[in-house]
Amino acid sequence: GCVASAIDYSPDMVALARARNRAACGEGRLEVLEADAGALPFPDGTFTSAASTNAFFFFARPDAVLREAHRVLAPGGRLVIFTVAPNPPGWMAPPPIARRMSFYSDHELRAMLERAGFAGAHVEAADHRGYSLLATAHRP
Structure with a gap:
């Protein structure tokens, strides 16, 4: 198991x-x-996969988060991020909460993954309205 x-x-x-x-x-x-x-709080190369679901937009230091994900993944390990796309409707990010959120385009998210050392970065709309993004990449 x-x-x-x-x-x-x-x-x-x-x-x-x-x-x-x-x-x-x-x-x-x-x-x-x-x-x-x-x-x-994990040693290098601990995991074969890592995921972030509806949290990436709250990270104050997203580049540091991605570097850490890269560090704790074993070679070949996969990262999956599900996040809200830029300009979400108000019901997805009410104004008091939205002020603490950062939204990234598919191009920005892909570039961030590549800067952190990930390969095969792919970002696509995760729903038919384009409100959410699904990003995947792997550690070489």
Whole structure:
């Protein structure tokens, strides 16, 4: 079997994730840690895959986050990012929250992945309206 690791910067979200996944955590199939995505608490080359879902737009230092993802992935490891595209409708990013969010175009996201050392970066619309982006890349 595999063991999944999850991180969140918020202690409240870590507690909620642990509570919602009590069985998996108790069985050793999942660990949920409080951590900064820009300074991951894992050794180099730990993972075969990594994902960020609806979080990338909150990272104050996205380049550092991508460098860390690259560091903790084993060669050939794959990164997947699901994020909100620029100019989302208000219901996706209400104004009080949107002020703390950063949105990147497909070109910007691809360039960020390449700067972090990823190869095969591909970014596409993740829904038919273009509100979300799905980015994939791998560590060479």
